Amino acid sequence: SLQNAGQALLINNFQDVRENNQLTSWSTGKSFLSIIIGIAQDQGFLGIDDKASQYLNEWIGDDRENISIRNLLNMRSGLEKFDGGNGGNFFGNDSHLDVCLDAALIDEIDYSFDYNNCNSMLLGEIVERATGQNFKSYADTYLFSPLQINATWWTDQAGNYVTYCCVDMTQAEYASFGKMLLNKGNGIVSEAYINE
Numbered sequence: 075s076l077q078n079a080g081q082a083l084l085i086n087n088f089q090d091v092r093e094n095n096q097l098t099s100w101s102t103g104k105s106f107l108s109i110i111i112g113i114a115q116d117q118g119f120l121g122i123d124d125k126a127s128q129y130l131n132e133w134i135g136d137d138r139e140n141i142s143i144r145n146l147l148n149m150r151s152g153l154e155k156f157d158g159g160n161g162g163n164f165f166g167n168d169s170h171l172d173v174c175l176d177a178a179l180i181d182e183i184d185y186s187f188d189y190n191n192c193n194s195m196l197l198g199e200i201v202e203r204a205t206g207q208n209f210k211s212y213a214d215t216y217l218f219s220p221l222q223i224n225a226t227w228w229t230d231q232a233g234n235y236v237t238y239c240c241v242d243m244t245q246a247e248y249a250s251f252g253k254m255l256l257n258k259g260n261g262i263v264s265e266a267y268i269n270e
Contacts, residue, residue, distance in 0.1 A: 096226065096242040101161065103227075103239045104194050106217070106251070108147060110201055110209075112259075112267035113216045120204040122147060129203040130175065130196065137179045143200060145184055146193040152181035153192055161191035161238065169232035170195050191238035198237025209235045220262050221254060223247040 099106070114120050120129070122144045127133040133141070138153070145151045154177045156162035164173045174192035181188070202209045210227050218225050225247065228240035258265040 094244055096244055097248070098239075099241040099243070099248075100239050102248075103237065103241045106213070106225075106241055107194055107197055107237050109251075109255075109263050109267075110213050110217055111143065111147065111197055112263040114201055114204055114212075115267060116264045117205075117216075120200065126196065126200060129200040132175050141179075141183055143197070146197050146200075148184075149187050149189050149193055150184045151190065151193050152179050152183045152185060152188075153177040153190055154180045155188060155190040155192070159191075161189050164191070168230065169234060170230045170236060170238075171199055171232070171234040175199075194238035195234075195236070198235050201237075209237065217262060221247070221250045223250060 111120070111122065115122055120143060122142070124143050125139065126141045126143055126146060127139045133139050141151045141153070153174075156164045156173070156177075164170055167173045174195040177192050198209050201212060205212050213225070213227070217223075223243055226242040228236045228242075230236055254260045254262055255268065259268045
């Protein structure tokens with residue numbers, strides 16, 4: 075319990091939230107996305123040191139061509155960040171993916187950390203293109219179903235999954251994901267990926 079964990083100050087945040095109510099992850103969705111990337115790597119669909127342009131052919135031949143999947147995961151891509159909010163705000167655009175695919179390189183790749191929602195939005199598209207599967211279907215099959223999680227993942231107006239945030243699930247389902255991480259992947263994702 076929160077009381078036993080010394081977190082009594084947080085109890086009010088959870089008052090009147092029923093056990094089966096779905097709650098929105100907001101940017102914690104990036105943690106789910108990261109594990110999905112790890113699963114895809116474990117299955118041989120991609121490697122985190124692959125160039126993102128191997129999957130995002132829109133970047134071939136320009137200055138973004140050498141951004142790696144690892145750079146995107148580590149928020150070290152050098153891509154421009156759109157104004158508003160900590161990670162940049164493009165929520166009003168119909169296609170969050172198109173906005174991010176068009177983002178310019180404004181800093182040296184791997185030079186500095188910059189928390190940028192576009193990095194994670196692009197990773198969701200890389201999963202789709204690398205696996206040849208719908209992002210949510212892939213996540214359901216290899217992450218959520220084994221954990222008995224019935225997640226809802228938001229989409230933008232164009233139907234792209236908003237992979238930088240916005241997964242809805244119950245408190246118990248979040249706990250199930252956390253327990254899997256504590257158990258070093260629990261056979262869902264490799265311990266090597268968890269450790270890295």
